[in-house]
Amino acid sequence: MKSSILLRFFKARRTDYLIGFSFMFAASFIQTLFPKVLGHAVDLMKVSGFDTRQVQLQVLWMVLIAAGVFTCTFLWRNIIIKSARNLECYLREELVRHYLKLSPSFYNSRKTGDLIAYAINDISAVRMTFGPATAMSFNGIVICCSSIYFMFATVDPRLTLATLAPLPFIIVIMLFSSRKVQTRFRIVQQQFGAVSGKVQENISGIRVIKAYVQERSEMERFSGLSSRMKQANLDLIRVSAALPAMIEFGFAVCFVINLVYGSRLVMRGVISVGDFVAFNGYLSLIISPIVSIGKIVTTIQRGIASLGRLYEVLRVEPDIKDTPQAVEVQPEGEVRLRNLTFCYDGSDTPALRNLSLSLPKGHSLGIIGRTGSGKSTLASLLFRFYNVEPGQISLDGRDINDYRVETLRGGMGYVPQDSFVFAATVKDNIAFFKDGYSEAEVRQAAESALIADSISEFPDGYDTLLGERGVNLSGGQKQRLAIARALISDPAILILDDALSAVDSVTEGQILANLRQVRAGKTNILISHRISSIKEADEIIVLDKGVIAERGTHEQLLTKGGLYFDIYTEQHEDGH
Numbered sequence: 001m002k003s004s005i006l007l008r009f010f011k012a013r014r015t016d017y018l019i020g021f022s023f024m025f026a027a028s029f030i031q032t033l034f035p036k037v038l039g040h041a042v043d044l045m046k047v048s049g050f051d052t053r054q055v056q057l058q059v060l061w062m063v064l065i066a067a068g069v070f071t072c073t074f075l076w077r078n079i080i081i082k083s084a085r086n087l088e089c090y091l092r093e094e095l096v097r098h099y100l101k102l103s104p105s106f107y108n109s110r111k112t113g114d115l116i117a118y119a120i121n122d123i124s125a126v127r128m129t130f131g132p133a134t135a136m137s138f139n140g141i142v143i144c145c146s147s148i149y150f151m152f153a154t155v156d157p158r159l160t161l162a163t164l165a166p167l168p169f170i171i172v173i174m175l176f177s178s179r180k181v182q183t184r185f186r187i188v189q190q191q192f193g194a195v196s197g198k199v200q201e202n203i204s205g206i207r208v209i210k211a212y213v214q215e216r217s218e219m220e221r222f223s224g225l226s227s228r229m230k231q232a233n234l235d236l237i238r239v240s241a242a243l244p245a246m247i248e249f250g251f252a253v254c255f256v257i258n259l260v261y262g263s264r265l266v267m268r269g270v271i272s273v274g275d276f277v278a279f280n281g282y283l284s285l286i287i288s289p290i291v292s293i294g295k296i297v298t299t300i301q302r303g304i305a306s307l308g309r310l311y312e313v314l315r316v317e318p319d320i321k322d323t324p325q326a327v328e329v330q331p332e333g334e335v336r337l338r339n340l341t342f343c344y345d346g347s348d349t350p351a352l353r354n355l356s357l358s359l360p361k362g363h364s365l366g367i368i369g370r371t372g373s374g375k376s377t378l379a380s381l382l383f384r385f386y387n388v389e390p391g392q393i394s395l396d397g398r399d400i401n402d403y404r405v406e407t408l409r410g411g412m413g414y415v416p417q418d419s420f421v422f423a424a425t426v427k428d429n430i431a432f433f434k435d436g437y438s439e440a441e442v443r444q445a446a447e448s449a450l451i452a453d454s455i456s457e458f459p460d461g462y463d464t465l466l467g468e469r470g471v472n473l474s475g476g477q478k479q480r481l482a483i484a485r486a487l488i489s490d491p492a493i494l495i496l497d498d499a500l501s502a503v504d505s506v507t508e509g510q511i512l513a514n515l516r517q518v519r520a521g522k523t524n525i526l527i528s529h530r531i532s533s534i535k536e537a538d539e540i541i542v543l544d545k546g547v548i549a550e551r552g553t554h555e556q557l558l559t560k561g562g563l564y565f566d567i568y569t570e571q572h573e574d575g576h
């Protein structure tokens, strides 16, 4: 159960919390001794010719109380606030670990902005709840309880009841407002997700926006979202800001009652001037915790709303999971499809229908087809990014679902259509941050992918830092870097999904020749729109609307005069 995530943390840190709360209890309690000592000092001084030694003793007590409060407050703040930061870090790591486990279908249905907001805003709201808000509530409860006790027991019960009469009203108003705060905070978070998603989209898509001169319309759309977020915040503030003002007004009433009724009791000799001073001290002491109830309630409401959202995400089970009988072996290279049919969630039309083929280990398969014909879907399924029915895909005679996902993917190499470059050095981009590869291996992979010459021209060679998403690399360089990353592990099965689309035909030819050499004896699957990329494959399948329309070698397909021949003719007419 994901809700045990918090319990696990609190259990592991229980000693810290116990010590922190003990110091907090001590600080709060010691603080409430101050008004009593002050009142006593006043009573001592009101008689003429008072004993200065007695008064000095009270002053000494006050200094000791102040020192005690300072020390204990310093200690509890350090312990509790540090624990809250640890909680934040722990939750963020758990969330990102969970994100990394989730499969593409989860990301297909979520907004990136929301996922970022969970990791930043919601986790921070949870920290505020379990750090400052919890500490302030505990501190406030101790101060209020002991102050009210001293007011009752050591000053006058009737004065206490009269003065504190407005308190229940204040508390009822606060509880009433807190529900509204929670609803409005939820809207603020949704708006934040929309705004951060838009910023992210604008940054990633900056070239497209500029090319289509969409800056103004994008800005208008962004302004709309930003104004809605501002409005949501203003709606929230309207409720949360009214709370402290109402509470302060309630306390003003308390002081007036105390002044009128308390001074009368002093005049009648029911309580001493010192008691009256002490009573005022207690009243002042409880103001701060009660005024902050509004803030605490808002923070806790936010924290609960955030925790709800986090649990909702953390409860999403990764749909790609190892079965209990999953084996820890890597595929060796034989691929078989049997009536493979696949439909994306939420779609009525299958992306692939009744695909059957047999690819022996060490052979190469070319996949060609018009856009949207299902080529990338097939690659995704071979990587088990989505689940398929048992018996539809088998590797080395073993069903794909019976492999441990990690070992399955560990034995395969993949160059997706959109080559991703990490904000790291060239070397780390190729070796994927693994220290296990030697410099020679990194260089060999780069040479096979025909990127080594470009790297040697970079200012720091293999140690050159590549910009975020590889902005300082050309499209073709990014693709070649991605090929080098796939080649370095020498996988049993390599899938290149349109991975040469951005390189010129001469470079393409050289890379393909290198691949034939370094990948000899291994299984290779080449997906492309271009005949030139796949024509040397042992077998070529032509996908059309999710089905295999034709299959054979390049020569056999040309003689058929079908779809493959049409694509060939189009590309040769275009001069490809």
Ligand SMILES: Nc1ncnc2c1ncn2[C@@H]1O[C@H](COP(=O)(O)OP(=O)(O)OP(=O)(O)O)[C@@H](O)[C@H]1O
Pocket: 108, 344, 345, 347, 351, 369, 370, 371, 372, 373, 374, 375, 376, 377, 378, 417
């Ligand atoms: N994540 C998805 N959710 C729903 N449908 C999808 C998803 N990805 C692809 N499709 C649909 O599945 C079909 C096959 O898409 P796929 O990306 O496999 O085609 P492709 O042959 O690789 O196209 P291209 O050559 O343009 O890359 C298309 O109709 C597409 O709209």
